[in-house]
Amino acid sequence: MIRCSAGTAKVLGLNNIKADELPTTAYLMVGEHCKFNCAFCAQARESRSRTNLLSRVVWPEFHEQEVLKGLQIPEAQKVMQRVCFQVVQDGKALEEAKSYVRKIKSDNPAMPICVSAGPRSLDEIEDLLKHGVDRVSLALDAATPEVFAQAKDGSWQSRYDLLLEAAGKFPGHIGTHLIVGLGETEEDMARIIQDMYDKGITVALFAFTPVKGTRMENSVKPELEHYRRIQVAHYLIRRKFTRVDEFVFLRGKIVSFSLPLDQLWEYLSDGEAFRTSGCSGCNRPYYNESPREEFYNYPRSLTPEEVKRCWQELITNLDK
Ligand code: SF4
Numbered sequence: 001m002i003r004c005s006a007g008t009a010k011v012l013g014l015n016n017i018k019a020d021e022l023p024t025t026a027y028l029m030v031g032e033h034c035k036f037n038c039a040f041c042a043q044a045r046e047s048r049s050r051t052n053l054l055s056r057v058v059w060p061e062f063h064e065q066e067v068l069k070g071l072q073i074p075e076a077q078k079v080m081q082r083v084c085f086q087v088v089q090d091g092k093a094l095e096e097a098k099s100y101v102r103k104i105k106s107d108n109p110a111m112p113i114c115v116s117a118g119p120r121s122l123d124e125i126e127d128l129l130k131h132g133v134d135r136v137s138l139a140l141d142a143a144t145p146e147v148f149a150q151a152k153d154g155s156w157q158s159r160y161d162l163l164l165e166a167a168g169k170f171p172g173h174i175g176t177h178l179i180v181g182l183g184e185t186e187e188d189m190a191r192i193i194q195d196m197y198d199k200g201i202t203v204a205l206f207a208f209t210p211v212k213g214t215r216m217e218n219s220v221k222p223e224l225e226h227y228r229r230i231q232v233a234h235y236l237i238r239r240k241f242t243r244v245d246e247f248v249f250l251r252g253k254i255v256s257f258s259l260p261l262d263q264l265w266e267y268l269s270d271g272e273a274f275r276t277s278g279c280s281g282c283n284r285p286y287y288n289e290s291p292r293e294e295f296y297n298y299p300r301s302l303t304p305e306e307v308k309r310c311w312q313e314l315i316t317n318l319d320k
Helices: 006-011 064-070 074-079 093-107 122-130 145-151 156-169 186-198 224-238 261-268 304-315
Strands: 002-004 025-030 082-087 113-117 135-138 174-180 202-207 248-250 253-256
Touching (some): 002 064, 006 025, 025 093, 064 093, 082 093, 093 113, 093 122, 122 135, 135 156, 145 156, 156 174, 174 186, 186 202, 186 248, 186 253, 224 253, 224 261, 261 304
Parallel strands (some): 025 082, 135 174, 174 202
Antiparallel strands (some): 002 025, 248 253
16 A cells, blocks of 8 residues: 555546645655654654544555556546655655656656655665655754754754765755745855755745644744745746855844846746755645645746745845
8 A cells, every 4th residue: 555645646636626726746655654643744663643534634545456557547648647656654655756756767767756855874775766766855854953852853964964075975865845934044045045055955845834733733833934035035046046155134133145137027927936856757736735825935927916926925024
């Protein structure tokens, strides 16, 4: 059995849910009951959440053959640009993921595949890449060691060191996930984003999402204005339009990107900065927001009105 996100199941012809936005990556989850205890995660060791949740997304279970067949149907072939395995750290799921990778690669050799997991060594990462995985994501999640200590198990420093070593050894194949709103300042987040890109590591930004049954179920989500500033910081850094040292911070908040507003608008007016970030083809619809809410990460191109709204949210608290 294997789980896939409800939206993925729809594209693979396995359910008939209604959804305005569909995934362009097939999100598959292997393993259950993680041995780690992240305060925000529905799969954490002490979480009381439903086992079919990851973030706020429901992941129904299917037979392996149904999912592999679903990936071959013309509708899925048209839409899906990659396959992403979310590997729960239960001790055996990484092996399971590798066996799925082999099967998907033999059916569809050109399909990019990524694995988001916590491999413990360069050897494990190398092994995944040898199996045909094109990107491995080692989730740092927290911008600083202090936030990590509050929200996660283990050591920020060892995860960070492994990320750097992996990026040095396998350039272009390593990414990380960072969660905005775990208690870090905007300055902390902007600085770690710059650091990651300086080391050749791709960043996927997430907004903290309280999930019932987790230790952080009563914490609040980041405000959209806050999230927009981080998205823009990320975009300006990723596209090398500017560097974090140019930003102006006041008590940890970004108050200026040190760019004239008309130039900033020129960079942002296509809306790209506000779209889901991470591996190519990854759009994660409704991962951080319900269908009734404004998107933190837009899973598609923005309309001109949506770009204007994001722009207004962005500049509300910037020095003009
Ligand atoms: S960025 Fe998207 S596709 Fe890449 S590992 Fe993260 S969730 Fe998967």
